[in-house]
Amino acid sequence: MVLDHIRAKVHVKNDLVRALLAEFTGTFLLLLIGNSAVAQHVLKRPQPADMVNVYIGFALAILFGVAVSAKISGGHINPAVSLMFLTFKQLSPLRFVLYTIVQTLGAFFGALVSYAVYCDAINHFDGGNHTVVGPRATAGIFASYPSLHLSNFNGLLDQIVGTAVFCFLIAHVTDKRNSYASWLQPVLVGTAFLGVGVAFGYNAGFPMNPARDFGPRLFTLFVYGGEVFSHKNWFWVPVLGPFIGAVLGGWLYQFLIGFHTPQDVEEKYVVLTGNQELKPLTGKEVVEAEPLVVS
Template identity: 60%
Template sequence: MDGLRNKLSLKNELGRALLGEFTGTMVLLFIGNSVVAQSVLAKNGREGNDMIGVNVGFALAIAFGVAVCAKLSGGHINPAVSLMFVSFKQLAPVRFVLYFIAQMFGAFCGAALTYAMYHDAINKFDNGVRVVAGAKATAGIFASYPGAHLGLFNGFIDQMLATAVFCFLIAHLTDKRNAYPSWIVPYLVGVSFLAVGTAFGLNCGYPCNPARDLAPRIFTFIIGYGGDVFSHKGWFWVPIVAPFVGALIGAWFYQFAIGFHTPADEVDKYVIVGATTQEMRPLAKEMDAAEA
């Protein structure tokens, strides 16, 4: 095994990081979309995942998606989270673009794996007719769609606030001053997303991740769901744009309300999730250096 490791391991740090983001996001989508698939497709009389089951399943998908790539890339698996670290000057803009591309490919492949896993069940459920809305709709397995009650403005607020809460909690967990052991951070990120799901899942299913929503939407367009995946209620842009806005709001609310005021006791005791020191250096430490 060590011999294979020496021969096959990537020597380029950026290459390892991009592979990590691809793989972590693929894990997130494969598990997460499959959880939703069980909830949708089990409406034929068998017991499936109810909403709390979907919440827990997606939380586990987030936790292990982050955990498997944390040492390679920092475990972002979400462009909104990556943008948060750009705003903290802990991730270079060029690296953000590359992360976004890797996350998109990972999300696309994760959605494809779910489709391969549940292809026959989907066919049985919708009789081979792929639709976005209605009693036999299956597009919602892969990407978000608004509830019948939800308008675009309220949908934008939903995604902005839900992502703000999520990134507020991630900013807290990845701030070295809070001294969380590195091994537990991915699982607490998962628990954070469980809180988001149980609180904010009603309106549109709480995607809170542009890559998680856009890449599977493109996949469904390719495999036969048609242009409705982009045109339905004019929705498709909301879970792409609103999470970026919410990530910045939540992250900087954390800094102004909590982060800038947290004492620096034992700041170097633990290493927070992240392969690169530059990426995960806490903003508060930079502030202290500037003041000195």
């Protein structure tokens, strides 16, 4: 009764405001959990095989980031995913712009809180000399940086291909013709990102999400200085690459699989749309509501 009384007082009635709050919160959780997983990986001087902890950490971060926001906003938590659904005509241009802004803000504050939790450990590790590159570099906890062997062109290709695979799988999971239960979709999206991390994590840490990379990079500007943007002129790669890859992967799914998948006329389950459940990939009932996920 107490919760119902409070809910009646504070419940946000505007659908768009609710959706923006959900996208902010989901992306905040993504970065808080994900960056903290990377912090543990970096600060304990791990062996290379220990990267599996980062893969699992980010997969779980996406799973729960999507799960907590999906019924309200669709649970994108990734501007590249929002762009994919925009091209599917399942998201309005206004919502795409606003989603991108709040997702980036959520990532910024998620990184900030993660830094606050681990700031003593970071200072102990690097002696208070926060650097972007080198044996004691810690900026990579929060945003992506290319490996020594990686060129910007190859890095762009890495981001395009990795995000294309991820969004191909998201398009499959959210396609109503595949009849995945709404509770299962965040699990499958998180699992898909685990697969992407295992396959594409070596070159630059598989950001695959413009907000996930740019928001924390903007935060680290105040802690690490301008090199977070100037180093190898890299900062634009994990922003542009995922946008290209998301559209490419989403439409490859449609042309290779989605447009050819028969509708199961016996299927009783219907994925609700809009601010109630994860949005299906197609359907006449969909106008401007937001589909599932991620970044």
